[in-house]
Amino acid sequence: MLTIKKKNSLIGLLILNFLLPSSICTAADHNDPNAINSIFADIPTNPADLYDMFGFPSDDKTDGEKVVVALTFASIPKAGVFDTDLLYRIHFDPDPRTGPAMQDEHSLSSIVQYAKAVGKKYLDFKPSEVKVTFNKENQAKVDFIDFPGGSFSKVIPTNTVTTIQSPDGYSIKTFVGGRDDAFFNDLPGFFRSINYAPQFYHIPNSMKDKRELPIPKTLIELEGNTLFNFDKNNPDLGITVKKDLPKGSLGWNGNKFLKDENGNFRFVYSGKDARAGGNVNAIILEIPLKFLTKTPDQDRIVRTWGESWVLKATAKADSTAEEKPNLFSGLFKAAWAGAAPAETGFNDDIKNYNKVDVDGVPFLDAALNEREDDRQMANNIKLSEHYVKRFAHLGWGFGPSISALGLGTCFDHSNSPVSVHKTYNLAIKAFPRAKKCFFQRVNMPDNSWNVKNLDIKPPRTFEIFIPNVASIDMDTNGTWPFGRRLEDQVASRFLALFLDMEKGCGGKPCNLETLSDLTLWEKAPIVPKTPPNPLKNDKDFLKEFPYLAEPWQ
Amino acid sequence: MFIRFLKISFCLVVAVLSIPLTGLTGLTSTDYQQELAKIEGDISSSRNVSATSTDNPEILLRTAYFYFLKSSLTGLEQDMIKAGWAFDKAIEGLPTPADLYLLHTAFNLKLHRLTEAKADLEKITFMSEDPKFQVWEGDIDVQEGNYRSAETIYRHIIEQKRDWDNLSRLAYLRWKTGDFEGADHLYSEAEEEISAKDMRSFAWVELQRGLMALSRGHNKTAWARYQRADRAYSGYWLVKDYMAEWLGAQRNFDAAIALYQKLIVCTPRPELYQALGDLYVFMGKQALAQPWHDKALAAYLDSALRGEVQYYHHLAAFYADSRMDGVEAVKWAQKDIVLRKNATTHDALAWALYRNDQYPAALEEIKKALAGNWQDAHLYFHAAMIHLAAGQIIEGKGYLQKAAEINPRYDSFHVHR
Numbered sequence: 001m002l003t004i005k006k007k008n009s010l011i012g013l014l015i016l017n018f019l020l021p022s023s024i025c026t027a028a029d030h031n032d033p034n035a036i037n038s039i040f041a042d043i044p045t046n047p048a049d050l051y052d053m054f055g056f057p058s059d060d061k062t063d064g065e066k067v068v069v070a071l072t073f074a075s076i077p078k079a080g081v082f083d084t085d086l087l088y089r090i091h092f093d094p095d096p097r098t099g100p101a102m103q104d105e106h107s108l109s110s111i112v113q114y115a116k117a118v119g120k121k122y123l124d125f126k127p128s129e130v131k132v133t134f135n136k137e138n139q140a141k142v143d144f145i146d147f148p149g150g151s152f153s154k155v156i157p158t159n160t161v162t163t164i165q166s167p168d169g170y171s172i173k174t175f176v177g178g179r180d181d182a183f184f185n186d187l188p189g190f191f192r193s194i195n196y197a198p199q200f201y202h203i204p205n206s207m208k209d210k211r212e213l214p215i216p217k218t219l220i221e222l223e224g225n226t227l228f229n230f231d232k233n234n235p236d237l238g239i240t241v242k243k244d245l246p247k248g249s250l251g252w253n254g255n256k257f258l259k260d261e262n263g264n265f266r267f268v269y270s271g272k273d274a275r276a277g278g279n280v281n282a283i284i285l286e287i288p289l290k291f292l293t294k295t296p297d298q299d300r301i302v303r304t305w306g307e308s309w310v311l312k313a314t315a316k317a318d319s320t321a322e323e324k325p326n327l328f329s330g331l332f333k334a335a336w337a338g339a340a341p342a343e344t345g346f347n348d349d350i351k352n353y354n355k356v357d358v359d360g361v362p363f364l365d366a367a368l369n370e371r372e373d374d375r376q377m378a379n380n381i382k383l384s385e386h387y388v389k390r391f392a393h394l395g396w397g398f399g400p401s402i403s404a405l406g407l408g409t410c411f412d413h414s415n416s417p418v419s420v421h422k423t424y425n426l427a428i429k430a431f432p433r434a435k436k437c438f439f440q441r442v443n444m445p446d447n448s449w450n451v452k453n454l455d456i457k458p459p460r461t462f463e464i465f466i467p468n469v470a471s472i473d474m475d476t477n478g479t480w481p482f483g484r485r486l487e488d489q490v491a492s493r494f495l496a497l498f499l500d501m502e503k504g505c506g507g508k509p510c511n512l513e514t515l516s517d518l519t520l521w522e523k524a525p526i527v528p529k530t531p532p533n534p535l536k537n538d539k540d541f542l543k544e545f546p547y548l549a550e551p552w553q
Numbered sequence: 554m555f556i557r558f559l560k561i562s563f564c565l566v567v568a569v570l571s572i573p574l575t576g577l578t579g580l581t582s583t584d585y586q587q588e589l590a591k592i593e594g595d596i597s598s599s600r601n602v603s604a605t606s607t608d609n610p611e612i613l614l615r616t617a618y619f620y621f622l623k624s625s626l627t628g629l630e631q632d633m634i635k636a637g638w639a640f641d642k643a644i645e646g647l648p649t650p651a652d653l654y655l656l657h658t659a660f661n662l663k664l665h666r667l668t669e670a671k672a673d674l675e676k677i678t679f680m681s682e683d684p685k686f687q688v689w690e691g692d693i694d695v696q697e698g699n700y701r702s703a704e705t706i707y708r709h710i711i712e713q714k715r716d717w718d719n720l721s722r723l724a725y726l727r728w729k730t731g732d733f734e735g736a737d738h739l740y741s742e743a744e745e746e747i748s749a750k751d752m753r754s755f756a757w758v759e760l761q762r763g764l765m766a767l768s769r770g771h772n773k774t775a776w777a778r779y780q781r782a783d784r785a786y787s788g789y790w791l792v793k794d795y796m797a798e799w800l801g802a803q804r805n806f807d808a809a810i811a812l813y814q815k816l817i818v819c820t821p822r823p824e825l826y827q828a829l830g831d832l833y834v835f836m837g838k839q840a841l842a843q844p845w846h847d848k849a850l851a852a853y854l855d856s857a858l859r860g861e862v863q864y865y866h867h868l869a870a871f872y873a874d875s876r877m878d879g880v881e882a883v884k885w886a887q888k889d890i891v892l893r894k895n896a897t898t899h900d901a902l903a904w905a906l907y908r909n910d911q912y913p914a915a916l917e918e919i920k921k922a923l924a925g926n927w928q929d930a931h932l933y934f935h936a937a938m939i940h941l942a943a944g945q946i947i948e949g950k951g952y953l954q955k956a957a958e959i960n961p962r963y964d965s966f967h968v969h970r
Contacts (some may be wrong), residue, residue: 209679310748312745314744317756354745
């Protein structure tokens with residue numbers, strides 16, 4: 001007899017996916033999308049959590065130009081050991097410099113037109129890709145797909161540099177293994193700046209309304225913001241300690257920034273590296289440009305992005321139809337242990353996987369995508385209006401705090417003396433406030449990026465957001481936003497997008513490195529006197545491939 | 554009692570020891586053993602921490618969670634009881650227990666405690682727009698026979714996110730209302746959403762697809778599904794339980810009995826005692842059935858004596874079919890229907906009334922069951938018998954025809970679930 005009891009069995013099973021408390025107070029990491037965001041109390045760290053996508057022209061010009069790309073992700077089960085249920089992809093799209101660009105007219109329609117032009121390009125677009133899967137012997141299978149010279153595969157050992165020869169004679173340096181996390185950033189500071197409760201309090205993924213609390217975003221602390229201001233009695237809150245969310249109001253009723261007895265503001269950032277001592281697993285490639293495109297002289301921009309995919313249960317179930325060892329085969333296998341591992345046991349059919357995470361533009365996911373699962377896409381054209389609204393929301397928070405520090409902001413906050421919590425339903429309402437930011441071209445601190453002294457204009461801010469890819473300019477040194485070099489402090493550079501690049505720094509132009517300038521903070525009425533984020537990684541990068549430092553033991 | 558304790562302890566020890574042995578010999582411990590051992594480890598860690606930090610909310614939550622996890626995995630009464638204690642302690646100690654109440658809702662629903670489940674949700678109404686809250690509302694609707702409302706809720710949630718669990722919920726409603734193809738399509742879609750990290754969920758969906766096939770007489774398909782579930786998540790008693798039923802339905806009695814007996818050693822659930830007893834009855838071996846039925850009944854009644862309600866439904870069916878005791882069957886079916894008025898509880902009461910020779914009342918009740926549009930061969934069989942007994946021959950024959958249309962093998966051995 002079939003009864004309602006079956007439904008109850010379902011309930012019993014469903015709950016298993018429902019709540020898995022993480023280990024207590026794990027340090028923050030990159031954490032997106034939300035489905036695998038281990039900041040939440042109910043989600044463990046996941047190897048599908050992509051951390052960073054680095055990409056820059058190699059300094060090694062032997063045998064021609066080469067592109068370095070590095071996709072890093074959570075080192076689960078551990079650094080150097082890979083999960084056989086995961087698949088990683090790195091896409092490549094070499095383009096001429098004359099791609100879609102925003103026009104000079106500062107209007108919302110210019111932004112929409114730009115997004116449409118980018119969207120048109122990516123419609124039915126099929127980039128080349130490198131796909132990596134793993135077997136139980138911890139070998140990596142690297143598939144090169146749809147490159148000008150064709151497609152081919154190679155099984156390689158992990159944690160060692162391997163040079164893969166393509167059928168058309170190119171050498172591709174490859175490293176798949178554990179490394180030190182190249183990301184150096186004060187993540188708790190960033191989360192404090194946006195009043196992101198899951199970093200400070202026990203918040204499960206299900207409590208969507210308890211993520212960014214309705215408190216103005218800010219770079220300096222708000223008077224009376226007891227939920228997120230630094231607490232000298234609990235200095236590790238939000239770093240290694242989480243509390244229960246207090247009862248009562250979760251908003252802010254103040255009207256000014258906090259000042260100490262000396263008249264100094266309190267910075268929400270500490271400048272400390274939250275990822276110090278942390279490891280990642282990484283896929284690092286150094287690829288000849290000629291391998292990526294038949295017309296390297298024309299295709300000077302290499303767009304690239306990474307993806308993580310997780311194996312479907314259906315595929316795993318069918319694969320377990322293979323032999324499961326019994327006593328005798330188990331003992332036989334044990335006796336033969338030490339023999340060369342077979343280059344088998346890979347499942348690299350993309351149809352057997354579901355996409356989880358995408359990494360292209362650094363900080364885009366945390367700042368503008370709000371880590372939403374359904375915003376994980378390189379072709380993020382449909383998010384353009386959301387970005388306008390979200391950027392304006394952030395601008396109302398960061399803009400006044402930038403002004404309070406004596407800097408100029410591109411965001412029009414009507415001279416508000418304090419940060420404001422404001423959200424928008426319509427992009428057209430938000431746009432006038434943010435348009436100067438969107439259309440201003442970013443300034444670089446000097447000309448070192450333009451290694452060939454070519455007539456290359458830095459991008460406008462909105463062009464950085466769409467599409468969600470790392471655009472490596474082969475005629476530059478690849479520093480962000482012309483790619484992303486390992487040593488780039490991208491978090492502070494992203495914040496600098498709210499500065500007035502024209503005359504925001506004492507009447508002079510600001511640049512992407514302004515907020516990393518120690519002298520700025522020495523002079524500013526603020527404590528601690530530190531740039532928002534560390535200026536360098538906790539371990540020196542290597543001068544040679546694979547460039548990322550050895551993992552921590 | 555001591556023997557039972559020894560048997561369970563033996564099984565647990567084997568489960569835990571099999572993990573290190575695996576590494577030494579290349580032997581494969583089952584997925585179930587591995588998961589159980591992991592949960593045991595998690596519980597043990599939580600216990601160690603809670604010994605020094607008795608009021609840490611996170612530890613209380615974790616402890617309740619892991620006990621609940623274990624009880625869901627083993628299906629054993631003693632684990633349910635421990636989970637209940639852990640919940641009580643956690644609810645007492647947690648200041649903002651939204652997660653806990655969501656979890657506790659599931660626990661209460663599992664035990665048919667609808668009033669308590671609703672009370673849990675009342676405490677977290679601020680989450681009422683959240684799919685994780687809404688899904689329990691849908692499940693309560695199913696238990697209360699509000700199938701349309703449940704379907705609306707499930708569809709709404711699925712529009713936001715096509716998670717496997719919500720697709721499975723909708724599939725279940727489609728199945729029970731006769732859209733078998735639609736249900737299988739949804740189950741298939743659900744399976745596509747399950748990752749390789751969650752093979753037990755995959756196995757569970759395969760079991761549902763198999764059971765749906767079996768309920769239509771598609772025995773080969775059912776077996777293939779059960780085998781796939783077994784491969785996907787090995788060593789799971791629930792899969793073996795379904796397999797044993799299947800073997801009984803094929804009249805492969807020796808294999809079915811052997812499997813039930815194996816199952817009962819490590820998973821001493823009263824439902825399994827009853828199933829084995831029912832199988833013996835089906836074979837015409839009343840004497841062999843008796844001890845198993847006695848054990849099942851004792852466990853059901855013990856549970857009811859403790860104030861638990863989850864076995865009311867089993868008691869009604871047990872008395873109606875295993876003991877042919879109409880008076881007792883009606884008594885328990887009425888208790889159940891006070892808690893949950895849905896197609897199956899109306900059916901159970903109707904069948905109990907039939908057993909008690911109360912044909913007009915049975916007729917009235919079975920009409921309520923049929924009003925739910927539940928397309929189930931056994932429900933139609935009950936409807937047929939009741940109509941025939943009430944002198945409504947044409948209707949009775951019609952319902953028999955319907956039962957056979959849904960499942961030409963509806964009179965095969967089957968388990969009261």
